[in-house]
Amino acid sequence: MLPRERQQQILIWMEEEGALRVSEISKRLTVSTATVYSDIKPLVEQQLILKSLNGIYYLPKKTHVSSYVCSYCNKQSNTRLSVQLIKLNQRIEHTCCAHCGLLRYQQIGKEVSQIICYDFLKDTMISAKIATYVINSDIHLNSCQPQVITFESVKKAKQFQSGFGGSIHNFEEAIQVMLEEKNGDRCCQPKRKRIEKNKRYLHG
Template sequence: MLPHERLQHIREKLLKEKHLKISALSKEFGVSEMTIHRDIKKLLAEGIAEKTFGGVRLTPEKTEQSKQKNGERCILCEKTVDPKLAYRLILKDGTIETACCAHCGLIRHKQIEKEVSDALVHDFLLHTTGSTTTMTFVVGSLLPTLCCQPQILAFQDSSIAERFTQGFQGKKLSFLEALDFFQYADHSSHDLRHMPSTRHPHHLNG
C-alpha cells in the first residue's frame, strides 16, 4: 500500500471510529509506529485530529472553533461560519470544505457527491457531532431563522426530530431525502422556485 493510500485509510477510519491507537494502526497496516506517527502528523496539520495518550482522536468542534476565530466563510454563500451550525464535507482527496449550515452543506454535498468521503454536522438540540448519513433533517420549521432559508436542522434521534416537528412544524427527511430535496434548487441563489410544488417550502407544513 502506498503512503497516500494508507493515510486516506487512516483518515476514513478516524472519521468513523473517532479515536485511534498508534499501536493498533501499526499492526493493521504492517508498518512501524514511527511511520504511523508521520502519517498522523499530516492529520494533525489538517486540523481534524488531536493527540491523545498513545493515539489520536477526531476534533471537528475544535477545528471549527479555530476556523471561526479566523473568520471562516461558507463554501457556498460566504456567510461567516457558526461552529454550532456548521456542515463539514470531507473529500476523498483529504480536502475539507465547510458550509455555514445544513442548508448550504446539503446543496454543496449534492453538487460534489461523488467526491465526498464523509460529512459531519451538529445535532441541533444535543450539540454533538455525527455523520450526516445517520442524521434526520427537519426542513422549513417555524423556528426563527438561524442561518439560510429554508432552514434545515439536524437531529441524531429520529424520534426527537418527530417531536420537534409536532411543536415547530416542518418536514422530517432522511439524509438521502434531504439531498434529493435540493436537486431542483438554484444552487447559486438558493432560489427554490424551480422545485416541484410538493418540495417547495410553502408546502412543507401541509
C-alpha cells in the same frame, strides 16, 4: 490488552477502514460493547473519531481547513449550524448551515470522504449521512432558506416537529428537497450565480 493498547488498535483500524460498527470492534477485540464504548470515549473527546448511532468514523489528524466562509453561499460558517465536508485530499470545506451543506455535497460528493453536522439539541457532531433533517420548521434561525435543522435520531426530530412543524427527511431525501427548491428559485444560490443573475436583471 490494556485500554490504551485497545485504543491504539482501534485508531489503526479506523485509519485503514474509515468506519466501523461498535459490535464489530467488540468482536475483534473479544471484549464487551460496554468496554468498547468506554475505550472510544476519550478518542471522541479528542476528536480523533466521530461516534454516531450506527458506529464510529475516523477523523483525519492532518486536515487543512480551506476557510470558515461557506463554500456554497459565502456567509461566515463557524457556527453550531455549520457543516464540515472532509474531502479525500484531507481538506475541509465548511458551509454555514445544513441547507448549503446538502447542496455543496450534491456538487462535490465524489470528492468527499465524510460529511459532518451537529445535532441541534445536543450540539454534538454526527455523520450527516445518518442524520435526520427537519425542513421548513416554524423556528427562525440565522440560516439559509428553506431552513434545514439536523438531529441525531428520528425520535428527536419528531419531538421537535411536534412543537415547531416542518417536514422530516433522511439524507438522500433532504438533498432532493433542496434540489427541488433550488430549481424552483426559492433557494439561496452561490454568490457568483446571484451576482450574475442580478446583472442580467439590471441590464434587462
